[in-house]
Amino acid sequence: MTTYFIKYHDKLLSALLEHLEIVFICLLFSLLLASLLTVLCMYSTLLSKVLINLFSVIYSVPSLAMFAMLIPLTGLGKVTAIIVLTAYNQYLLLNTFVTGLNEVDKSVVDAATGMGMTRMQVLTKIRLPLSKGSLFAGLRLATVSTIGIAAIAATINAGGLGSILFDGLRTMNVNKILWGSILSSGLAIAANALLGFAERKIVIRKNAKNL
Amino acid sequence: MIHAIEFQNVSKKFNNAGYNAVDHVNLNINEGEFITILGSSGCGKTTLLKLINRLYEADEGKIMLFGEDVETVDVIKVRRRIGYVIQQVGLFPHMSIADNIATVPRLLKWDQEKINARVDELLSLTGLAPDKFRNRYPDQLSGGQQQRVGLARALAVNPKIMLLDEPFGAVDSIIRLKLQDELLQIHGGLKKTFLFVTHDIEEAFKMGTRVIIMNEGKIIQFDTPENIIKAPEDTFVDSLIESARQKEQFWGRFL
Numbered sequence: 001m002t003t004y005f006i007k008y009h010d011k012l013l014s015a016l017l018e019h020l021e022i023v024f025i026c027l028l029f030s031l032l033l034a035s036l037l038t039v040l041c042m043y044s045t046l047l048s049k050v051l052i053n054l055f056s057v058i059y060s061v062p063s064l065a066m067f068a069m070l071i072p073l074t075g076l077g078k079v080t081a082i083i084v085l086t087a088y089n090q091y092l093l094l095n096t097f098v099t100g101l102n103e104v105d106k107s108v109v110d111a112a113t114g115m116g117m118t119r120m121q122v123l124t125k126i127r128l129p130l131s132k133g134s135l136f137a138g139l140r141l142a143t144v145s146t147i148g149i150a151a152i153a154a155t156i157n158a159g160g161l162g163s164i165l166f167d168g169l170r171t172m173n174v175n176k177i178l179w180g181s182i183l184s185s186g187l188a189i190a191a192n193a194l195l196g197f198a199e200r201k202i203v204i205r206k207n208a209k210n211l
Numbered sequence: 212m213i214h215a216i217e218f219q220n221v222s223k224k225f226n227n228a229g230y231n232a233v234d235h236v237n238l239n240i241n242e243g244e245f246i247t248i249l250g251s252s253g254c255g256k257t258t259l260l261k262l263i264n265r266l267y268e269a270d271e272g273k274i275m276l277f278g279e280d281v282e283t284v285d286v287i288k289v290r291r292r293i294g295y296v297i298q299q300v301g302l303f304p305h306m307s308i309a310d311n312i313a314t315v316p317r318l319l320k321w322d323q324e325k326i327n328a329r330v331d332e333l334l335s336l337t338g339l340a341p342d343k344f345r346n347r348y349p350d351q352l353s354g355g356q357q358q359r360v361g362l363a364r365a366l367a368v369n370p371k372i373m374l375l376d377e378p379f380g381a382v383d384s385i386i387r388l389k390l391q392d393e394l395l396q397i398h399g400g401l402k403k404t405f406l407f408v409t410h411d412i413e414e415a416f417k418m419g420t421r422v423i424i425m426n427e428g429k430i431i432q433f434d435t436p437e438n439i440i441k442a443p444e445d446t447f448v449d450s451l452i453e454s455a456r457q458k459e460q461f462w463g464r465f466l
Contacts, residue, residue, distance in 0.1 A: 105301070107297060107300070108302070108303060108304070110266070110297060110299075110301055111295070111300070111301025111303075111361075112301070112314075113266065114264055114290060114295035114297070115290060115295055115314055115318075115364070116287050116288070116289075116292075116315060116318060117287075117314075118287055121318070126303060130303075130304065130305055
């Protein structure tokens with residue numbers, strides 16, 4: 001196993017970087033789209049119900065089936081992978097974002113509105129800072145899920161760590177299977193820990209200042 | 212004569228209710244009055260208040276503030292001109308006391324120096340030492356202190372009209388009496404028009420220069436406390452006064 005790493009470490013590294021690239025682009029698009037949709041949802045409960053239900057239906061389609069359905073439209077490769085992953089993330093992000101923003105103490109929102117904040121000001125000055133915890137939870141969930149499903153995207157030639165894993169499975173190469181699994185799960189665990197650390201820094205800062 | 216607040220035949224019905232929460236209300240309130248609105252829960256007193264700063268929109272009728280129809284003014288502007296205090300206080304937990312009080316001045320883009328001076332002035336006015344409280348957070352304050360901050364925040368830009376929705380409903384009775392006296396003092400010093408909702412008859416009669424008694428969305432009686440006691444309008448007002456009398460008798464046995 002170590003000899004495999006010494007011999008092919010550049011290959012493993014480039015797969016890791018490719019994986020990170022897919023994940024990063026997905027998360028960037030996902031966050032942009034989810035933020036936009038979240039703002040729209042804050043203006044209309046009907047729209048938020050429609051969107052969350054729609055994305056929950058999309059989310060319940062298995063990833064392989066989803067990839068297969070998109071191949072006729074967008075072909076094999078990264079683009080298809082990124083579209084599918086971004087669509088999945090919308091459910092995870094939108095659901096946690098909207099729930100978090102709506103869970104803010106009603107009396108606080110009432111006071112803010114009664115004092116003459118616009119809906120947008122209530123969102124940015126009150127709801128957003130008070131639901132940082134849920135927003136972060138959504139982001140963590142989406143990151144970990146994206147890292148996992150991105151590995152499956154190797155089946156449609158999107159590259160990344162999944163390609164090493166699936167190569168190994170096809171050729172019964174234990175080294176490849178092991179390194180593919182270790183790196184992809186290690187990446188997910190590391191990302192989760194890193195975001196958890198950032199979350200503690202950002203969310204708990206206010207309380208620390210109080211002491 | 213222009214009234215500070217005027218209701219012309221105002222009604223409000225909620226979507227799935229079969230009755231009017233506020234039912235054809237006519238009302239004239241003069242500048243500088245301290246009006247208390249008394250009624251049991253569900254009588255429409257909070258709704259009446261929220262119609263003024265348009266947290267609810269009237270279905271029928273007109274509400275005029277200093278001769279100006281509230282419908283014709285931008286809703287955000289109307290709200291920033293009116294002080295608003297609620298029972299749950301609704302302080303922003305992520306902001307310091309100073310930032311809480313500075314909310315509306317910031318929305319109106321005052322400069323920082325003016326804001327700082329105003330915050331200290333308001334803290335003193337509401338009986339909180341500025342140096343001690345300015346940089347604290349809401350969760351470090353007692354219920355009574357939080358409500359003082361709520362009051363200071365509502366007074367920040369010197370609104371001509373103050374709406375207070377059971378502001379002392381959640382504080383204990385000792386603090387409550389103290390806050391009542393202080394609020395009366397603040398009102399006397401500022402010459403603002405106060406509208407104060409309560410379900411406590413003693414509070415209503417103690418605080419109000421005039422008292423509005425509401426039942427089932429209608430104004431039953433609107434008069435000075437003395438006149439209401441002398442000539443109760445109907446059996447509902449009778450029963451309110453009777454409840455106060457019984458309370459007095461109860462305490463008479465001990466005191």
